[in-house]
Amino acid sequence: MSSFGDVEDGEGPETEREGLSDVDEDEGDEDLAGDEYVDGDGEGEENDEYQLEFGTGMDPLAFVEENESGVMPFQQFEKLEYEALAARKRKALAVQRAAKMKSSKAQEDVFGANIDEIWESAGFGIGRRRRRRKKKRKLGRRSRLTPEVAKMLGEANLLYAMGKFEEAVELLKECVRIAPNVPDSYHTLGLLYDAMSDRKKALNFYMIAAHLTPKDSVLWKRLASWSMEQGNIGQVIYCLTKAVKADPDDVDAKWDRASLFAEHNDYQKAAEAFEQLLLQRPSDVEVGKMVAKMHHKTGQCERAIQVLEKLVEEHPAEADLTAVNLLAELLMESGQFATAIAHIDHASTLYCPDQHLPIDLSTKAGICHAYLGNLEDAESFFEELSEERIEGFADLIMDVGDAYLALGEHKYALHYYGMLHGDKTFDNAGVCLKMAECHAALKETRAAIDLYYRVLQDLPHHIETRLTLATILDENGQFDEAISVLAPPESSESVGPPGDVEDSWWKDGEVRKKLAQLYLSHELYPQYLDTLVPAIQETLYLESQNHKVRNPKRLRKSVLLERVRWIEDRPADEVFHGFRPVLSSSNMVKAARAKKRLQQLLEDKKDRKAAALAAGQTYESEEEEDDEPIPNEVHHVKQPLPNLLKDEEHYQLILQCCRTLTSSKRYWEALEIVHHTLQAGSGLGQEKRDELRNLGARIAYQTRDANYGFDCVKYMVAQRPYSTSVWNRYYQVISRSEARVPKHNKFMLHMRSKYPDVVPTMIISGHQFSMISQQQGALREYLQAYKLQPEDPFINLCVGTAFINLSLGFRLSNRNQCVMQGFAFLYKYQRLVNFNQESNFNLARAYHHVGLVQLASTYYEKVLSTYVKDRPPVKLPHEAVEIETGIPPKKVTSDHDLGHCNLQREAAYNLHLIYKRSGSSNLARQLLKDYCSF
Structure with a gap:
């Protein structure tokens, strides 16, 4: 022993x-x-x-x-x-x-043990x-x-x-x-x-006593009861948990604890608590059902089914029809209709051998048969439902109607929804809405429209009903009625208080989009834009405000002091004293900023104190105020189009609106929408952002101010600096602008230094020098381009023109050589373009410019002897904005709509000036009569 x-x-x-x-x-x-x-x-x-x-x-x-x-x-x-x-x-x-x-x-030194x-x-x-x-x-x-x-x-x-x-x-x-x-x-x-009637202190002393005698489950349960009277649910759960630990066999304490978890929506803990109780009492039907309900609440439907199936199979004597009913509901929700029928049939044999099943179970069996495609068998189960009084079984009739509606059997659904007519609980707008859906599916348009109007009388703010009704009316040819369903009422400004007006149905984004879509489908473009543009602008404004960098919250003084201690609060006798503290770089930055902020706060405090004393006032410390964080004053306003920048549908809506604005020549509004979309749409992909910039560049080309479009074309050329078409778009926007673009020159200098081999930048720079009469700078840029592309006709024309313009300067020493060089490039240009009418005109204009009128007359006559037919201006596919918007393109109705390709009128006018100056007035008059009269 x-x-x-x-x-x-x-x-x-x-x-x-x-x-x-x-x-x-x-x-x-x-x-x-x-x-x-x-x-x-x-x-x-x-x-x-x-x-x-x-x-x-x-x-x-x-x-x-x-x-x-x-x-x-x-x-x-x-x-x-x-x-x-x-x-x-x-x-x-x-x-x-x-x-x-x-x-x-010991293992290392076995022999020395x-x-x-x-x-x-x-x-x-x-x-x-x-x-x-x-x-x-x-x-x-x-x-x-x-x-x-x-x-x-x-x-x-x-x-x-x-x-x-x-x-x-x-x-x-x-x-x-x-x-x-x-x-x-x-x-x-x-x-x-x-x-002494001090229940709160009494409860606290009992709490200490209970902790010193943790095995006293009676005391713990008494404390739980008192805590419940005071409404302290957390303490109730705590005491019941202690009671369960003290007496693991206390079923009541476990049930109360699990029920509290369920009442306060903590379904996961409730499921675990009921699971523990089910292990102790596996045949308790109520516990099993609660376990299944809690698992269903947490989304674990399969686990809930397993619990009920085990209860029904292992304890059939204790189980009842309520457990089978709950099991059938869970199986139907998970789509296991055949299994649900099997359990219902087994329950019928076991619990109702000589009588009919309860009507709720028979209805569930019929619904399962309907989902399996056995409509005749399903109707046999619903016969009893049709014979009963509606007052007690309206919910079952509603379930049957919903099942047929989900299956697409609209005739059957209408029959059962019609049975609910007159019921106080279910004869409401919800049933009318479902009946209207059935009539619409059966192409019974008139009945569907009447029911939808009835729903709107009871639920005027039901958005889906308005959208569906407007669609049906439009398809039925009743466009004006469709508009009246979606358009705001005439007295919308005086409907209810301001809060109700903001939440009114006509301000909903879906309503506005549908109304705009109706206007667009009937080519009512002004109404389309007036409906959609304000909503888009307001939404983009709110989005841009939300994306702005707000002032961060001010850290508490205690937090700042704690961060400073990271680098300052080290003992003097530390072994590694003098070395850097073992901190990450981010923490070091935070500590340095905190130290700087504390010094700033101290200096501000001294300044305020000195100012207060100088004014003869008593200084009051504001340390407590410094410890409080700055409130974040952000007011969340409901956006008219909440998901404007989040999906493809709304993105296409923005593009459609901008193109329609451009076709309506409302360029500034279109550019503003593009600008704000790029600013607020940080979540858009790179492809969509490039498309928006391209659209902005095309719209900017139509305006006389390139300030909005410059950023778009600037980004485009920065992404594709070697693309000639992109540079063409850039210079189109810049050259058409009547306002000065300050960023242009700086950007060109940057691109010239970064990409010295890009020819378009040289040509554009040369053009800019020519416009400000700096011919030497222009010639320098053109010659740089000529070195890279000597056979380009346009570059030869630019070089020749620059030489001719330079020869007219006052400070040039060798003027004749400059003129000869200019004409050499112009003749090369003429050869490269196969001596066409345009080259003859340019040569004539150059000779005319330097005063060689005899040679100029020869080339003007060559232009007059050549005829070129005028054609419509050539447009690239992306320039046909009207086609993209669905607006019919303009037809060429007269010669005024044609592009000017024939240069005979210009040549005749210039030649008549030469004749007139030489004294041949009759010949000059004849030229104007032949080529310049209408």
């Missing part, structure tokens, strides 16, 4: 102390932590179970007083328990690591005896109260019986200070305060 057997029978204190002589220091401290008092059953707790112990430095009475931070007493006990268990966990891990290191060391180590490794050593002795002692330990404490408790009870509550309270508080771990003191204090 073991030598520790006497300890189990309750050996005295002397023997117990002797037994502690072999226990190491840490284990002895833990063993002695609760020696003052143990609950009366004499059974200690397990090693991993927590019990409250008031040590030195802790004031038990502080748990009763009102906490300024609003922390409840049970939350303080939770924190103490968490810290104690965490400390115990850390200690256990440390012991485990030490044992592992000792074991590895002594007899004690061998016995210890085999489990027969002194450490084993210590642990066993400690466990035995814990199980049999029973401490006794000191005579002083017992006397004080007796006197307090006597005072309580005599009604001297105040004296008893003071005596018991003194008792708590002497022996803080005696639960009787707190229990009696609870009785006293309850008698």
Whole structure:
């Protein structure tokens, strides 16, 4: 027999102390932590179970007083328990690591082990005896109260019986200070305060007593009841959890705890709690149904089905039709209609062998047959439903109608929806809406329209009804009525208070889009734009405001001080003193900013103090205000089109609106929409952003101010600097602008330095120099382009023209050589273009410009002898905006709409000037009559 057997029978204190002589220091401290008092059953707790112990430095009475931070007493006990268990966990891990290191060391030195180590490794050593002795002692330990404490408790009870509550309270508080771990003191204090009608303090003292006697489940349940009266649900759940731990067989406590979780929408914890109860009572139908409902609430439908199937199959005697009904609902929701029919048939055989199934189960069976395609069998189950009175089964009739509607059997659905006519609960706008949907599917347009109007009388703000009704009316040729359904009422400004007007149905985004779509389909473009453009502009404005960088919240002063301590609060005798602290770069930046901010706050405080003293006022510190964060004053306004920048449909809506605005020559509004979309649409893909910029460049070409379109074309050429067509678009926008574009010159300098081999930048720069009469700069740029593309006709024309213009300058020393060089390039240009009419005109104009009128007359006559037919201007596919918008393109109706290709009129006019100056007035007059008269 073991030598520790006497300890189990309750050996005295002397023997117990002797037994502690072999226990190491840490284990002895833990063993002695609760020696003052143990609950009366004499059974200690397990090693991993927590019990409250008031040590030195802790004031038990502080748990009763009102906490300024609003922390409840049970939350303080939770924190103490968490810290104690965490400390115990850390200690256990440390012991485990030490044992592992000792074991590895013993394995490395097997041959040097002594007899004690061998016995210890085999489990027969002194450490084993210590642990066993400690466990035995814990199980049999029973401490006794000191005579002083017992006397004080007796006197307090006597005072309580005599009604001297105040004296008893003071005596018991003194008792708590002497022996803080005696639960009787707190229990009696609870009785006293309850008698004094201070239920809150009574509850707090009972809470301490319950923590000192954690096995008293009755006390925990009483505390839960009192907490429920006070409305403290968190404390109720806490007390019931403790009651369940004290008495794991207490079914009522488990049920109440799980029900509280369910009532407060914590379905996951409710499911776990009911699962524990189901393990204890597997045949309880109510528990099984609650488990299934909680799993269904958490979205675990399959788990709920498994629980009910197990209940019905393993406990058929205890199960009932309500469980089968719930199981059938879950199976139908998950689409397992055949399995649901099987369970209903089995329940019919088991519970209703000689009678019909309840009507709710038979209805569910019929719905399952309908979903499986057996409409005749389904109708046989619904016969009983048609014979019953509607008052008690209207919900079942509604379920049948909904099932047929979902299956697309609109005739059957109409039959059952019609049965609900006259029912106070279900004869409402919802049923009318479903009946209208059925009539519309059956092409019974007139009946559907009447029902939709009836729904709008009851629910005027129902958006889907208005949209559907407008579609049906438009398809039926009733366009004006469709517009009246969606257009705002004439007295919309005076309908209800301002808050109601903002939420009115005509301000809904879907209504506006549908109304605009109707206008667009009937080619009513002004009405389309007036409906859609304000909504888009307002939405983009709100989106841009939301994307602006707001001022961040001001950090509290305590946070700033804490960050400064990261780099300043280090001991002077630190081994690595003088080295950088081990911080990440981001934390170092935060600490530096915090230090700078604190210095700034200190300087501002000094300045304010000096200003206040100079004004003869009393300075009041604002440190408390500095600790408060700046409120984020952001007012969320409802957007007219909430998802404008989030999906493809709304993106196409923006493009359509911009193209229609361009076709209506409302260029500024179109450019504004493009600009704000690019600014606010950070979530748009790169492809869509490029398309918007291209659209903005095309619209900007139509305007006389390139400030809006410049950013678009600038981005385009920056992305494709070697594309000639993109540079053409860029220069089209810049050259048509009547306003000065300040960013253009700087951008061109940047592109010339970054891409020195791009010819379009050289040509554009040359044009810019020519426009400001700096011919040398223009010639320099053109010659750079000529080096790269010497056979380009346009570059040869530009170089020749630049030489001719330069030859007319006053500071040129060798004018004739410059003229000859210019004409050399012009003749090369003429050869490259095959001596066409345009080249002859350019040569004639050059000779005319330098005063060689004889040669100019020769080339003007060549132009007059050549005829070129005028043609419409050539447009690229992306320039045909009218075609993209669906607006019919303009037809060429006269010669004024044709492009000017024939240069005979210009040549005749210039030649007539030469003739007129030489004195041949009749010849000049004849030229104007032949070529320039209409």
